[in-house]
Amino acid sequence: xxxxxxxxxxxxxxxxxxxxxxxxxxxxxxxxxxxxxxxxxxxxxxxxxxxxxxxxxxxxxxxxxxxxxxxxxxxxxxxxxxxxxxxxxxxxxxxxxxxxxxxxxxxxxxxxxxxxxxxxxxxxxxxxxxxxxxxxxxxxxxxxxxxxxxxxxxxxxxxxxxxxxxxxxxxxxxxxxxxxxxxxxxxxxxxxxxxxxxxxxxxxxxxxxxxxxxxxxxx
Ligand code: FES
Numbered sequence: 096x097x098x099x100x101x102x103x104x105x106x107x108x109x110x111x112x113x114x115x116x117x118x119x120x121x122x123x124x125x126x127x128x129x130x131x132x133x134x135x136x137x138x139x140x141x142x143x144x145x146x147x148x149x150x151x152x153x154x155x156x157x158x159x160x161x162x163x164x165x166x167x168x169x170x171x172x173x174x175x176x177x178x179x180x181x182x183x184x185x186x187x188x189x190x191x192x193x194x195x196x197x198x199x200x201x202x203x204x205x206x207x208x209x210x211x212x213x214x215x216x217x218x219x220x221x222x223x224x225x226x227x228x229x230x231x232x233x234x235x236x237x238x239x240x241x242x243x244x245x246x247x248x249x250x251x252x253x254x255x256x257x258x259x260x261x262x263x264x265x266x267x268x269x270x271x272x273x274x275x276x277x278x279x280x281x282x283x284x285x286x287x288x289x290x291x292x293x294x295x296x297x298x299x300x301x302x303x304x305x306x307x308x309x310x311x312x313x314x
Pocket of ligand 1: 252253254255256257276277278279280281292293294
């Protein structure tokens with residue numbers, strides 16, 4: 096049975112702010128006050144000056160709220176990025192994965208597919224005319240020398256990020272025998288290359304290396 100060893104624990108994902116809601120709530124009363132001032136007391140010069148001052152102040156205040164609303168998610172993203180980068184690599188013993196089988200694991204909070212291709216699947220992937228592919232890559236480009244049967248990819252569709260089917264037993268593998276993303280109908284072949292549907296590129300191959308004959312380190 097394959098085992099997954101995480102060298103560090105995953106960190107808690109930071110809360111995501113919703114700036115649009117906050118921004119809309121702040122903008123509404125500002126717009127309403129400016130309109131009331133223009134329509135109700137437009138005669139006196141002094142009132143006109145005060146009105147202009149108010150519009151100026153209101154605009155600055157609005158800009159301030161907008162900048163704060165934009166800055167908060169930026170800070171969150173920067174912190175998420177540092178957090179994600181700090182996560183460790185994983186080591187997976189793939190000895191128990193038989194030809195034709197795949198497992199799902201996770202790395203840096205993303206699903207990862209580890210697949211042991213059958214000789215027929217290796218042949219199927221190798222005979223494809225690479226020039227005809229949307230994202231031209233050979234199977235050798237996506238695997239390690241001497242271990243072309245071990246296909247390791249992120250389980251994240253490159254269209255909009257759904258998790259494709261095909262790694263678990265009994266799941267639909269799509270028209271090209273690899274993975275199928277039912278969200279919008281992307282089909283990947285036995286090298287996890289995009290062959291049909293809206294996904295622009297192949298499933299991503301993460302950085303990985305075999306540190307023994309059966310243990311692979313991802314990351
Ligand atoms: S997210 Fe996979 S096809 Fe759209």
